[in-house]
């Protein structure tokens with residue numbers, strides 16, 4: 001049985017006071033023994049402070065990215081060791097905004113995934129097609145390529161301590177979520193591709209859906225058999241919305 005997971009990707013939003021208000025509201029209404037696991041991923045600069053605010057709560061801390069290198073002359077970068085040092089348990093790798101805006105290749109994302117696991121961080125690997133890929137029938141090909149880069153560098157066993165997030169790029173921040181059946185179809189494809197290498201790991205690997213999830217559509221997306229939770233952008237910045245998504249995940 002896979003425990004549902006809801007992760008909030010704050011992207012480049014928030015101030016210290018806004019973060020404190022948001023976290024205070026979330027943890028005051030989030031059960032100590034929750035049915036769904038909750039992770040929040042603030043910008044690097046706020047990680048330590050948000051981690052302090054989360055202390056004594058069941059909410060976990062994640063980062064939005066990590067450097068593939070261990071240490072050294074990489075101005076502006078943050079290593080897996082540093083993330084671990086400030087209390088992160090998770091880190092997002094391969095978000096489409098980084099793949100597109102920062103031109104991150106599948107191979108670089110795989111190296112980031114490996115760097116995270118090397119320091120006992122759980123990577124949240126984002127995969128997903130662009131609109132042109134979907135319209136030209138290439139969704140499976142793109143998602144397979146992104147997933148295979150991880151399988152080739154890290155092996156299928158690496159997915160036993162990772163989270164996958166299927167995020168169709170056309171659904172991110174657009175208000176246009178994938179239909180539940182569209183999400184299920186790709187999630188089942190991902191699980192089958194993992195199962196072709198190791199059925200036991202495929203059965204336990206959490207696969208989240210991300211892309212315009214909100215309180216009003218969470219239940220129907222999370223009702224799909226291979227959708228194990230959500231990676232939430234915009235709606236993770238609003239306590240009521242985020243808590244409603246967590247509740248939907250907890251009762252799936």
Ligand code: PEP
Nearest residue numbers: 172173210211212233234
């Ligand atoms: C995301 O950035 O990962 C995301 C899913 O964003 P949104 O929920 O705003 O579409």
